[in-house]
Amino acid sequence: MNIGYDSRNSSSTPASLSSSTYQFSTVTPSNDNRENFKVVIRVRPPLSREIDPMYGFSSIVSVSPDHKQISIQEYLGAASNDMEREQDIQENPGLVTYHHFTFDCVYDPDSTQVQVYENTARAAVLSVLEGYNATLLAYGQTGTGKTYTMEGFKYNSTDPQRGIVPRASEEIFKFIESSQSANATFMVRASYLQIYNEFISDLLKPERGILQIREEKRRGVFVEGLSEWAVRSPADICSLMQKGEATRATASTKMNDVSSRSHAVFIIIVEHMVVGEGDFPEGQEITVGKLNLVDLAGSERVRVTGATGKRLEESKKINQSLSALGNVIAALTDTKPRTHIPYRDSKLTRLLEDSLGGNCKTTMMAMISPSEEAFGESLSSLKFANRAKNIRNIPKINADIDQKTLLRKYEIELKKLRQELDLKNKTVCDMQRMMEEERRRADRESEGPDVRSQEYISEKEEKRKLEEKIRLMNSQLLIGGKKLEETPQFITALEEKQKAIRKEYESKLQEIEKERTQIEEDKAQIDRYKQLLLRQRDIMIALTARLNERDETIIQLQEELDAYDRIHRETEENLEYKSNRCSQLENILRMHKIQIPADETPELHYYKEPKRYPPYSTDTVTLDNESFVPLQMLTAEEKINELTHIIENQKSELERMISSMNSYKQPVHNDGKVKDLQNTVTLLQSTNEKIIHERQAVASALENGVLGYLEAIYDGIQENSYSLPQLLEELEQVMQGISQSLSILNRNESVRAPQLKIPKPPAAPVYVPAPITNAPVSKQQSRRPLTVDEMLKLKRQENKVRQEN
Numbered sequence: 001m002n003i004g005y006d007s008r009n010s011s012s013t014p015a016s017l018s019s020s021t022y023q024f025s026t027v028t029p030s031n032d033n034r035e036n037f038k039v040v041i042r043v044r045p046p047l048s049r050e051i052d053p054m055y056g057f058s059s060i061v062s063v064s065p066d067h068k069q070i071s072i073q074e075y076l077g078a079a080s081n082d083m084e085r086e087q088d089i090q091e092n093p094g095l096v097t098y099h100h101f102t103f104d105c106v107y108d109p110d111s112t113q114v115q116v117y118e119n120t121a122r123a124a125v126l127s128v129l130e131g132y133n134a135t136l137l138a139y140g141q142t143g144t145g146k147t148y149t150m151e152g153f154k155y156n157s158t159d160p161q162r163g164i165v166p167r168a169s170e171e172i173f174k175f176i177e178s179s180q181s182a183n184a185t186f187m188v189r190a191s192y193l194q195i196y197n198e199f200i201s202d203l204l205k206p207e208r209g210i211l212q213i214r215e216e217k218r219r220g221v222f223v224e225g226l227s228e229w230a231v232r233s234p235a236d237i238c239s240l241m242q243k244g245e246a247t248r249a250t251a252s253t254k255m256n257d258v259s260s261r262s263h264a265v266f267i268i269i270v271e272h273m274v275v276g277e278g279d280f281p282e283g284q285e286i287t288v289g290k291l292n293l294v295d296l297a298g299s300e301r302v303r304v305t306g307a308t309g310k311r312l313e314e315s316k317k318i319n320q321s322l323s324a325l326g327n328v329i330a331a332l333t334d335t336k337p338r339t340h341i342p343y344r345d346s347k348l349t350r351l352l353e354d355s356l357g358g359n360c361k362t363t364m365m366a367m368i369s370p371s372e373e374a375f376g377e378s379l380s381s382l383k384f385a386n387r388a389k390n391i392r393n394i395p396k397i398n399a400d401i402d403q404k405t406l407l408r409k410y411e412i413e414l415k416k417l418r419q420e421l422d423l424k425n426k427t428v429c430d431m432q433r434m435m436e437e438e439r440r441r442a443d444r445e446s447e448g449p450d451v452r453s454q455e456y457i458s459e460k461e462e463k464r465k466l467e468e469k470i471r472l473m474n475s476q477l478l479i480g481g482k483k484l485e486e487t488p489q490f491i492t493a494l495e496e497k498q499k500a501i502r503k504e505y506e507s508k509l510q511e512i513e514k515e516r517t518q519i520e521e522d523k524a525q526i527d528r529y530k531q532l533l534l535r536q537r538d539i540m541i542a543l544t545a546r547l548n549e550r551d552e553t554i555i556q557l558q559e560e561l562d563a564y565d566r567i568h569r570e571t572e573e574n575l576e577y578k579s580n581r582c583s584q585l586e587n588i589l590r591m592h593k594i595q596i597p598a599d600e601t602p603e604l605h606y607y608k609e610p611k612r613y614p615p616y617s618t619d620t621v622t623l624d625n626e627s628f629v630p631l632q633m634l635t636a637e638e639k640i641n642e643l644t645h646i647i648e649n650q651k652s653e654l655e656r657m658i659s660s661m662n663s664y665k666q667p668v669h670n671d672g673k674v675k676d677l678q679n680t681v682t683l684l685q686s687t688n689e690k691i692i693h694e695r696q697a698v699a700s701a702l703e704n705g706v707l708g709y710l711e712a713i714y715d716g717i718q719e720n721s722y723s724l725p726q727l728l729e730e731l732e733q734v735m736q737g738i739s740q741s742l743s744i745l746n747r748n749e750s751v752r753a754p755q756l757k758i759p760k761p762p763a764a765p766v767y768v769p770a771p772i773t774n775a776p777v778s779k780q781q782s783r784r785p786l787t788v789d790e791m792l793k794l795k796r797q798e799n800k801v802r803q804e805n
């Protein structure tokens with residue numbers, strides 16, 4: 001059974017009310033002081049747990065048809081359930097009494113979310129858009145529908161059960177959208193906080209920890225460090241709500257499955273700038289409206305809820321702060337004006353200072369249960385709300401007098417950033433041009449413009465950051481009811497910018513095309529150079545190979561030359577030694593007046609052949625059509641033969657001379673001379689015989705004695721097998737041999753040999769290294785000394801002949 005409402009008679013028969021009876025007038029913002037603190041009641045429908053399946057449910061609350069008054073029935077009897085109670089009341093009408101209250105509006109259990117929003121919340125939201133502060137405060141016992149009224153079930157724009165917060169955000173953005181003027185710029189921000197166990201925290205940035213309340217003359221009361229989130233659509237706000245809800249402290253209690261254990265405040269700030277037009281183009285008007293959507297934690301009777309432990313502590317804190325709220329309301333509504341209002345007794349009252357008797361349009365929404373079991377709390381809430389009705393707020397439009405609004409700051413910052421960006425654009429363009437120039441130069445010099453490109457990158461990065469910052473700031477603004485990127489100015493500017501960019505890119509493309517053609521030409525040129533270089537390289541390789549061959553030849557020749565030099569040196573040394581020795585021997589012989597026409601040919605020590613002597617003969621030989629003066633080394637025997645031959649020649653020469661002299665014989669006056677000449681001839685003949693004799697003796701001495709000995713000593717010296725005393729001893733023996741020879745010669749001492757003109761033997765050939773040449777030896781050159789080559793060639797021939805023999 002429902003209990004209806006009769007304003008004339010508090011105990012009249014209840015009449016049922018249907019939703020169709022609701023007739024709300026359109027609510028418009030008002031500055032009437034009475035209007036600035038409104039109180040509305042909402043009676044929630046009975047919950048399934050409250051309806052006894054056996055007896056049904058009977059409400060103790062009734063609402064007047066004009067939705068201004070509410071009546072709550074108090075049962076004084078002892079019936080324990082609805083059915084018994086109803087029967088008891090029918091039988092004893094005096095067991096009930098009714099409490100009547102009048103409010104700005106009373107919503108019965110059939111009221112819908114849209115009705116609550118349209119008739120109560122909308123006016124507050126519109127006030128905010130005008131630049132007022134507005135607060136919608138949901139108060140009531142736990143489980144009476146505060147969260148349901150404020151938030152609703154789902155956060156999508158079509159859900160009829162969505163609450164005040166989503167609808168308010170829709171309203172705000174609908175309003176902004178309808179402000180078509182390009183001169184109007186809006187900025188909307190949202191915050192979400194909770195007061196849990198007397199601590200304030202940010203539901204959107206819980207990591208910020210406990211926050212403190214501050215107060216500034218212009219700004220009023222605010223929470224320091226509370227995050228503000230720029231929003232551009234209802235969806236943005238809904239997602240913030242969902243985010244905050246996930247953090248908000250809730251718990252399942254006996255009275256409510258999802259009971260809020262904290263007071264939650266969702267704040268929407270709307271900054272609205274109108275740029276002056278017409279006569280005042282520079283004029284700007286900025287207003288800042290703030291909407292507080294407060295969902296209080298429900299008051300609880302611990303006795304009823306049976307809370308213990310943590311829940312009990314939470315309950316105590318909730319009740320404490322709600323009682324502080326009651327005290328503030330009592331102080332504000334006292335008939336005797338009070339100088340002290342105890343706002344600071346709790347975080348809640350401190351935070352709601354502006355909303356309670358300050359610069360704000362406040363609407364308190366008290367929620368009650370229709371259930372008989374909640375009678376006490378419902379009556380208490382109604383009394384509480386009734387008292388609050390008398391609060392008087394003095395709201396005023398928050399104009400940006402001291403230019404401290406965020407929108408203003410954005411405006412200034414954006415202007416600064418745009419200037420900076422223009423400058424940066426110029427710098428980046430200049431640098432780009434410079435870089436391109438340097439890159440071209442560096443390409444030519446094969447060096448990268450590293451430093452410059454680093455600077456360019458950082459400049460570009462800064463430019464990008466600036467653009468991003470401007471974009472971000474712009475993205476928080478809503479101009480002419482649209483997002484910046486949707487405004488005609490933005491679209492026109494964008495189109496112009498795109499045109500400019502297109503133009504720039506077209507000219508850049510042309511440049512690139514030109515560069516490409518140039519690069520291709522350069523490439524072709526490079527290819528040609530490459531081919532040329534390859535050819536040159538091949539030539540170089542061939543030349544190097546030839547040079548290497550030459551080098552090898554030179555090295556070989558050099559080695560040969562060195563060998564020849566060495567032979568030459570050794571030969572010369574040998575020759576010198578032999579010459580010295582011959583000179584010695586010659587001197588010895590000369591001392592004994594013996595003509596010895598020969599010197600021994602030095603033997604090349606590296607030929608292990610019998611000792612040989614150079615001949616006197618200077619006959620030429622012809623080899624391979626080339627004439628040489630052969631150096632046919634003679635053995636001792638051959639040498640003696642040669643000497644004998646020379647002597648015989650001399651003898652015959654002498655005979656020829658004698659016969660020649662006889663042919664010139666004069667008869668008388670030449671007698672003496674002839675006689676002398678005959679004597680001389682006789683003497684010569686005997687001398688000649690003597691010489692022959694001596695020569696044989698000396699030859700034998702030389703062959704068998706002195707020379708042999710001297711050679712042996714010489715070899716010994718060469719082999720270093722002599723010590724000095726040994727050498728002296730050996731030389732002593734040589735001396736003895738020489739003395740022997742001398743004694744032979746001395747035996748004929750009295751014989752004076754005439755000074756005969758004996759032909760001088762030719763000098764021994766000297767080995768003179770000639771330049772290596774392949775040119776044939778000419779006949780004219782045939783009498784020159786033999787070259788080493790020639791000599792070796794000759795020697796080889798000799799050896800060959802000897803071996804063959």
Ligand SMILES: Nc1ncnc2c1ncn2[C@@H]1O[C@H](COP(=O)(O)OP(=O)(O)OP(=O)(O)O)[C@@H](O)[C@H]1O
Nearest residue numbers: 044045142143144145146147148256259260297298
């Ligand atoms: N007008 C209504 N129409 C339908 N259901 C409602 C209404 N009001 C409240 N409810 C339901 O009642 C229950 C409790 O509501 P809600 O959680 O909003 O209460 P509360 O006052 O916020 O509680 P608490 O203080 O414990 O957080 C929820 O299941 C909710 O859906």
